[in-house]
Amino acid sequence: ETGVTQSPTHLIKTRGQQVTLRCSSQSGHNTVSWYQQALGQGPQFIFQYYREEENGRGNFPPRFSGLQFPNYSSELNVNALELDDSALYLCASNLAGAYGYTFGSGTRLTVV
Amino acid sequence: KQEVTQIPAALSVPEGENLVLNCSFTDSAIYNLQWFRQDPGKGLTSLLLIQSSQREQTSGRLNASLDKSSGRSTLYIAASQPGDSATYLCAEQGVRSQGNLIFGKGTKLSVKP
Numbered sequence: 497e498t499g500v501t502q503s504p505t506h507l508i509k510t511r512g513q514q515v516t517l518r519c520s521s522q523s524g525h526n527t528v529s530w531y532q533q534a535l536g537q538g539p540q541f542i543f544q545y546y547r548e549e550e551n552g553r554g555n556f557p558p559r560f561s562g563l564q565f566p567n568y569s570s571e572l573n574v575n576a577l578e579l580d581d582s583a584l585y586l587c588a589s590n591l592a593g594a595y596g597y598t599f600g601s602g603t604r605l606t607v608v
Numbered sequence: 609k610q611e612v613t614q615i616p617a618a619l620s621v622p623e624g625e626n627l628v629l630n631c632s633f634t635d636s637a638i639y640n641l642q643w644f645r646q647d648p649g650k651g652l653t654s655l656l657l658i659q660s661s662q663r664e665q666t667s668g669r670l671n672a673s674l675d676k677s678s679g680r681s682t683l684y685i686a687a688s689q690p691g692d693s694a695t696y697l698c699a700e701q702g703v704r705s706q707g708n709l710i711f712g713k714g715t716k717l718s719v720k721p
Contacts, residue, residue, distance in 0.1 A: 502651075529708060538612070538697055538711030539652070552706050586651055588709075595640050595659055595701070597709060601651035 500600035502587050508606045509577050517572040517603045519587030527551070528570040529597065530562060531586040539586055545570055546592055574605075582607045612700055614712035621688055622720050629683040629715045631698035638702035641681045643672050646695045646714065655696075656683070688719045 501520045509515050521528050527546045531539035541554035545564035559575040568589070574581055584604050588597040615630045633641070640659045644652040656665045656672040658681065664673040671684040681698055695716045699709040 531709075531711075536713070538699075538713045539709070541705075541708045541710075544708060552708055554708070584649070588652075596642060596654060596657045598654065599644070599652040604649065 500587055500589050500598050502585075502600035502603050504603060505601065506604045506606075508608060511577055511579060511607055513577050514573065514575045515577060515605060517574075517585050517587075517605070519570045519572070519589075519600060521568045521570065521587075521589035522598045525589035525591050525598070526568050527590050527592045528564055528568065529588045529590075530570070530572045531588065532556070533584040533586060533602075535583070542572070577607045579607050581605065612698060612710050612712040614696075614698060614715050616715060617713065618716040618718075620718040620720065623688060623690060625688050625719075626684070626686050627688055627717070629685070629696050629698075629717070631681040631683070631712055633679050633681070633698075633700045633710070635700055635702040635704045635710070636676070636679070637704065638676065638700045639707065640701050641672075641674050642699050642701065642709070643670075643681075643683050644697045644699065646697060648695075652697065685717075688717075690719050690721050693717055693719050 529544040530542040533539040543553040548564045563571045584602045586602045587600045590597045612633045642657045643655045658674040669686040695714040697714040699711045
């Protein structure tokens with residue numbers, strides 16, 4: 497059984513650019529969620545995807561968008577990057593209706 | 609606004625001590641509470657999940673309890689070891705969060721040899 501894998505592990509972008517982060521969910525899981533964790537803070541919920549549609553969203557602006565593919569993998573896209581977008585981005589998967597989430601190792605995004 | 613609060617924010621203990629980490633939450637209708645471990649710059653490793661119908665869960669030297677009526681959970685670590693040094697996060701999943709996780713800021717634990 498493979499866990500949740502994220503790529504890339506680290507990324508440096510310039511303010512105003514766009515970025516795409518990728519996530520492969522754990523085998524058997526059909527729901528993917530994305531979280532943003534700023535330094536010294538707990539993760540904050542960005543959004544969740546189920547059956548390729550957004551199924552819930554936290555307090556993040558529309559320039560944060562996502563996709564889920566038929567194989568349940570997912571992308572997080574952020575447009576018009578701001579310095580405050582610098583954070584660890586975590587992907588989590590679970591099976592809809594079941595308890596508990598499995599997290600990936602995260603992508604560290606630095607915006608300069 | 610739903611909140612999850614963890615106390616203390618940081619804790620330093622000598623090796624071998626038993627310790628308790630605290631987590632409080634405001635959602636009165638939770639599905640479950642989950643404890644995670646996070647090493648510096650890394651992702652989250654799930655330690656224990658307590659469903660709303662349960663009062664505690666145990667795994668090795670770890671024991672987590674849940675008291676929904678008071679909105680509290682504790683993580684007990686027995687015979688701490690330097691390898692336990694990490695940040696411990698609790699997260700609740702409930703009706704008001706629409707099933708998504710609400711995290712505390714974590715407790716940074718340092719176990720000295």
